Amino acid sequence: SIQDGQKPIEKRDWPTDIFVEKSRQMGVSWMIIWTYLYWYIFYKYDFLIISKDEGEVETCFGRLREMIELLPEWILPPGLTKKSGTTYHKTLEISRSDGKGSIEGATQSKNAGRGSTKHSIFLDEMAFMPWATEINMSCTSATPCRIMNSTPYGTTNEYFEMRKKSYQGYIKWFRFHWTEHPLYDATWYEDQCKKRTKT
Numbered sequence: 732s733i734q735d736g737q738k739p740i741e742k743r744d745w746p747t748d749i750f751v752e753k754s755r756q757m758g759v760s761w762m763i764i765w766t767y768l769y770w771y772i773f774y775k776y777d778f779l780i781i782s783k784d785e786g787e788v789e790t791c792f793g794r795l796r797e798m799i800e801l802l803p804e805w806i807l808p809p810g811l812t813k814k815s816g817t818t819y820h821k822t823l824e825i826s827r828s829d830g831k832g833s834i835e836g837a838t839q840s841k842n843a844g845r846g847s848t849k850h851s852i853f854l855d856e857m858a859f860m861p862w863a864t865e866i867n868m869s870c871t872s873a874t875p876c877r878i879m880n881s882t883p884y885g886t887t888n889e890y891f892e893m894r895k896k897s898y899q900g901y902i903k904w905f906r907f908h909w910t911e912h913p914l915y916d917a918t919w920y921e922d923q924c925k926k927r928t929k930t
Contacts, residue, residue, distance in 0.1 A: 750897040751880040753907040759880055763853055764794050767834055771825075772808050775832035776850040779874075781843050781866060783859045788836040791855060795825065795834065808832070844869035851876035858882065863889035 753759045770776040782788040800813050807813075810828025826833040837843050839860040844852060852874045857863055858881040867889050870877050879902075881890050897904035 747876060748902045749876065749878045749905065750893055750902045751878065751905045751907070752894065753880065753882055755882055757907040757911070759907055760791065760855060761794060763878055763880065764791060765798060767851070767853070768795060768798055770850065771832045771834055772806065772811075775808075775827070775829075777832060777847070778834045779844070779849045779852045780834065780836045780855060781839055781852065781860075781870075782836070782855045783839050785838050787855060788838055791853075792825075792836055799825075839863070839866055841865045842869070844873050846873070849874045851878060853878045854880065856881045857893075858884035858888050858890035860889075867893070 751759055764780075767776075767778045767780075771778060780788065780791050782791060799807070799811070802813075804813075808827050808829070811825065824833060824835045839862050841862050843862065843866045852870045854860070854863070854866065854870070854877060857867075857879045860866060867877070867879075879890060879893050883891070885891065893902065896902050
């Protein structure tokens with residue numbers, strides 16, 4: 732959903748920075764990766780996925796490979812097969828043999844986001860990245876479209892600072908609250924509260 736008072740992103744508005752505030756298990760990462768795959772196949776775009784650790788990057792690429800497996804053969808671009816990126820050395824890049832378009836993965840570090848420019852960079856669970864400030868600065872110069880996606884984690888991190896900018900209208904703000912999940916209700920919420928401390 733789009734936060735109240737903001738217009739939907741239209742084609743002429745893209746690319747633009749996007750801030751995503753979400754509850755867990757809302758399928759947001761899946762949606763973003765599907766979007767990347769679409770633009771990669773049909774428009775030969777270059778994308779980068781940055782996650783807080785190697786395991787999380789591999790999870791994102793596991794989803795990407797699962798999506799590719801579901802596609803018909805005729806829709807796959809040159810060099811991309813249903814087995815692409817499934818080698819035992821955990822390849823975290825999917826590229827076309829015509830040299831046009833790629834989806835790469837990287838773990839968060841001081842230098843993540845530096846290098847070649849991308850059509851978009853996905854900062855997955857940004858609030859939990861210790862190097863988020865440095866990464867955000869690097870990505871600002873590397874892409875016109877940063878997608879800052881996370882569940883909230885306090886008020887002393889770069890993700891929260893970017894949240895303030897989204898309040899001011901400088902960044903498109905999307906919010907996916909648990910109440911929008913088809914399987915979650917008040918009973919589920921009460922059960923979750925019982926399992927947690929107040930902090």
